[in-house]
Amino acid sequence: MDQYQHIKQKSYDANMQLPKLGLVLFTFGNVSAADRELGVFAIKPSGVPYDELSPDKMVIVDFDGKTVSGDHRPSSDTQTHAVLYKNWVNIGGIVHTHSTFATAWAQSQRCIPIFGTTHADHLTVDIPCAPPMHDDMVRGDYEYQTGFQIIDHFAELGLSYEEVEMVLVGNHAPFTWGKTAEKAVYNSAVLESVAHMAYLTEQINNNAPRLKDSLIKKHYERKHGPDSYYGQA
Template sequence: MSNYQSLKEECYEANMMLPKLGLVLFTFGNVSAVDREKAVFAIKPSGVPYDILKVEDIVIVDYDARLVEGKLRPSSDTKTHAQLYKNWESIGGITHTHSTYAVAWAQAGLDIPIFGTTHADHTHQDIPCAPVLTDEMIQGDYEFETGNQIFDVFKAKGLSHNEVEMVLLQNHGPFTWGKNAEKSVYNAAVLEEVARMAMLTLQINPDTPRIKDTLRMKHYERKHGKNAYYGQGC
């Protein structure tokens, strides 16, 4: 039995949530889960359909995306995951999908404006859309540079990855993360719903202003603030 058995299981279970939540067509997505003590993470193998995926197919790699254990090739997006784990020490899981509405915003090249409390319950900022990579980055170490592009947009906008657990890559799609793999998938589903609501809102009223600051922070704080009273406090 693998030294990474429980990590593989966490990764497998989180990956299997993607088709259940309607976030993937065929193999268009992947989830990883990190073990901070061992400094490795588990990730879906590339191109393996969800309905035949098994726990033992999950691949273990380190923060430089080097293979540690596994018979299959890891996700082609592995270096992006590795970059995020290496630089953002507080995160425990990462999800990448091509979910429909999040991709539509990414293709449109726009941040998702914060219009309501469904959005503010999860983050107090617009969901940032990182601009398309430069030709140099694309023709260089593309998936590694994708991670850098995410860091750049967070720096440029002064965002914290602990407060904004999601990003769009222009012309591509979303990455989300969280304290563990399951939470990163949860965030992927929230992002897709928020993206859909924002698109519909603009169809109804193209001049919709953003939610006002007091309500925005009220909802964020009641769920994430010091005196949060949403949930069971665990």
């Protein structure tokens, strides 16, 4: 009996969604699923092709980034996941992809402006883009520092990780999270769609206005207010 079976399965299932949703080429992505009581998460092993993945190949890692169980080396992004789990205590799943449009915005080092209700149905601020790391952070423990780069950027902007479940890391690519791995995958697909639409919006009208405050507020309340009634569409 494997006490980690449930998160291995969740991580596996969520990883397998990524190619189906068109979010990854080959193995360029990873999903983890945490068990808060056990203080660990299951994450994809490094460099294993998606068609050779199975739940038992997932690696179990604690919130300090130490491997607890597993025959494979964990994903090279594991330290970033660990830092986020350790500091943001209500996260149950994290996804990292190099999905095309979100990554293009990250490479452009721009946050994604809120242009419409597709965006506002999920978050009511621009999608933040953390700046590339300082050179001394890069020279240090790179993936570990990536986690802090994200957390520091949220602190600087005064954003809540429970309200805003996605970020671009400048020059790099997106991370998303949520209460579950499944929700984190959903957020990755939403981000990619919003990133695609925002790109097109600026191409069609390079003075396209951001969504106006009253609509942002309405959408926020529709989702969070005392009379919230919103289930997507």
